Amino acid sequence: MSRYSTTLLVLFCLVLGTSTAAKPPPKNTSIPAFAYIAGVRVGYHSIKSMERLIGEGVPSTGGHPNGMRHWRARRADWYILADGFDYGDSGRGRMVEQVTLTMDSMLDKNKWKQIPVTKLAGHRLGWMGCVYPGQAWRKVLNAAGKRLPKPAYSKNKNRGCWTWKSTGYQRLNEHEYYGSWEAHVYVQKGLIIRIDVSCDLGRYTAP
Numbered sequence: 001m002s003r004y005s006t007t008l009l010v011l012f013c014l015v016l017g018t019s020t021a022a023k024p025p026p027k028n029t030s031i032p033a034f035a036y037i038a039g040v041r042v043g044y045h046s047i048k049s050m051e052r053l054i055g056e057g058v059p060s061t062g063g064h065p066n067g068m069r070h071w072r073a074r075r076a077d078w079y080i081l082a083d084g085f086d087y088g089d090s091g092r093g094r095m096v097e098q099v100t101l102t103m104d105s106m107l108d109k110n111k112w113k114q115i116p117v118t119k120l121a122g123h124r125l126g127w128m129g130c131v132y133p134g135q136a137w138r139k140v141l142n143a144a145g146k147r148l149p150k151p152a153y154s155k156n157k158n159r160g161c162w163t164w165k166s167t168g169y170q171r172l173n174e175h176e177y178y179g180s181w182e183a184h185v186y187v188q189k190g191l192i193i194r195i196d197v198s199c200d201l202g203r204y205t206a207p
Contacts, residue, residue: 032166033147034183035197037099037127038080039120043170043178043199047084047094055119057082067094072115076122077103078133079115087172095172101125102194103133127183127195137162137187160187170199177202 035042040050047069051057057069062083071080079102084094118125126132131143140162144151151162162185170178179202186194 027169027171029170030168031170032164032168032181034128034144034164034166035168035181035199036129037195037197038082038101038125040082040096040099042096042099042197043168043181045096046092047082047096048092050082050096053120054080054125055116058115062098064094070115071118073122073125074117074120076125076132078122078125079103080118080125087176095178097178097200098196098198100194100196101127101133127185127197131185131192131195133192133194135192137185137190137192140185140187140192158188159193161185162187168199169202172201175203177204 029044031041031044035044038050039053047067051069054071057071057080059066060068060070062068062081064083064085067085068081068083072078073080079100081098081100081102082096083098084096086094122132128143128147131140137160144164148164149166151164154161154163164183166181167179168181172178178199181197181199184194184196185192186196
């Protein structure tokens with residue numbers, strides 16, 4: 001082999017050695033603590049498993065056709081919304097991608113009585129099992145404690161919002177997984193009025 005060919009071969013190997021090939025994320029499921037709300041973990045449970053737990057909800061179109069469900073909490077004026085999507089080869093049906101627990105219905109007031117009541121009692125529907133609409137906002141920080149990272153705070157008119165963000169991993173199929181989660185707790189006049197928890201996709205190329 002000539003000196004010129006040897007030099008080219010060395011350079012080629014160096015380029016390969018320094019290339020940043022895409023790597024799949026870790027295989028172990030990792031869900032943030034704040035993903036737990038209304039008896040399920042957002043990004044881990046399916047809409048079907050959620051309905052088995054809290055009862056069948058009223059379907060509607062949310063981010064995806066017929067992917068949204070609505071409930072009322074038993075013995076509490078709380079409204080629960082869940083939105084999900086079916087990734088086909090996940091084998092689990094529609095995955096829960098967002099859950100909202102609020103004191104305000106997003107549906108027409110005339111349809112309120114048509115929304116089914118959950119099988120679970122209100123105290124089992126809270127965010128992280130202990131935070132509910134109507135509580136003082138300090139309950140949020142007390143419940144978070146050392147379990148969660150420091151939240152961001154924003155304010156719009158007379159309503160404030162605490163926001164938590166975290167990464168994690170839940171495999172959906174060969175090319176898709178949930179990789180990030182967010183929780184938003186809205187406060188008005190010192191009281192919690194709404195809690196939103198959601199997750200978002202990450203993507204990788206399987207080896």
